[in-house]
Amino acid sequence: MPELPEVEVVRAGLEPAVTGALIASVDVRDERALTRHTGGAAHFEAALTGQRISAAVRRGKFLWMPFSDDEAIVTHLGMSGQMLLRVPGAPEERHERIRIELEHPVHGPLSVVFADQRTFGSLAVDQLVDTPDGAAAGRGSNLARVPTQVAHIARDPLDPAFDVGRFRARLARTASGIKRVLLDQTVASGIGNIYADESLWAARIHPETSASALPTRAVNRLLGEVRAVLDKALAEGGTSFDAQYVNVNGQAGYFAHSLNAYGRTGQPCPRCARPIVRVSFMNRSSHFCPHCQRLR
DNA sequence: CCAATCGCCTGCTGGC
DNA sequence: TGCCAGCAGGCGATTG
Numbered sequence: 001m002p003e004l005p006e007v008e009v010v011r012a013g014l015e016p017a018v019t020g021a022l023i024a025s026v027d028v029r030d031e032r033a034l035t036r037h038t039g040g041a042a043h044f045e046a047a048l049t050g051q052r053i054s055a056a057v058r059r060g061k062f063l064w065m066p067f068s069d070d071e072a073i074v075t076h077l078g079m080s081g082q083m084l085l086r087v088p089g090a091p092e093e094r095h096e097r098i099r100i101e102l103e104h105p106v107h108g109p110l111s112v113v114f115a116d117q118r119t120f121g122s123l124a125v126d127q128l129v130d131t132p133d134g135a136a137a138g139r140g141s142n143l144a145r146v147p148t149q150v151a152h153i154a155r156d157p158l159d160p161a162f163d164v165g166r167f168r169a170r171l172a173r174t175a176s177g178i179k180r181v182l183l184d185q186t187v188a189s190g191i192g193n194i195y196a197d198e199s200l201w202a203a204r205i206h207p208e209t210s211a212s213a214l215p216t217r218a219v220n221r222l223l224g225e226v227r228a229v230l231d232k233a234l235a236e237g238g239t240s241f242d243a244q245y246v247n248v249n250g251q252a253g254y255f256a257h258s259l260n261a262y263g264r265t266g267q268p269c270p271r272c273a274r275p276i277v278r279v280s281f282m283n284r285s286s287h288f289c290p291h292c293q294r295l296r
Numbered sequence: 297c298c299a300a301t302c303g304c305c306t307g308c309t310g311g312c
Numbered sequence: 313t314g315c316c317a318g319c320a321g322g323c324g325a326t327t328g
Contacts, residue, residue, distance in 0.1 A: 076323080095306085120305065120322055283319095284322095
């Protein structure tokens, strides 16, 4: 369930280890980790070997490591992907898919391991293109160049160049339920099921409220809560329910203790003490307080 | 063009 | 005890 805060924790952990590092070798152990890469394992390994990584950048849930002004390793963790930092020769991780050996000019040799239980995540070599607004593509670099696989998604709500006017306009012309719209990465990126539920609970908005029916002040309140929830989760190291989400050193985050709605079916709403309900939605679940979050 | 659904995948849990 | 349905849910592709 890595969403924006979890991916940012991973990016921040990778940054000092990979910036300036030379890619000594690449070992693809499971081709399913390359579903977004065109060219196969041999091509992936050859394209990366001998290159030097210049940064670790993130927009929404996408993470990428540029190795020139034109190319980057794009990473998406999917549901259960992990990027782990290990010493060379470290034992194979459970669900290990790809191992990249680096030679850092200061820290020396280290391994970056991509492990992924459910194989929804992947790595790919992708081309970089200019950002339409000329601003930095994401957090972690000033370069205004974004991978083609990431170019179609919106900036995330924590991005200084996030276009609030565009966000409001998208909501105003979409009749779908607000939760569905929040999960649409082309509206605002980085929000998944957990933080959508938490933001809507904080803003006291029912998840099925039509987006276009939200008054301007409700939209502003919601965006404020989205940012507050993402910031707090990031400060607490992200949300870990099981061993699936961990930082680059394999450690869990603490935000699961701060959840008010998500996963709290039947437990009292922290605001009004009435039980949180769970409803089926888009092959997943919505958790909310039917008293604090009324559909009108 | 837009909205909604489907398929991908593994491991765990709960009911019988 | 074993078996299986259900659940976790991101994304892109496909359908309506």
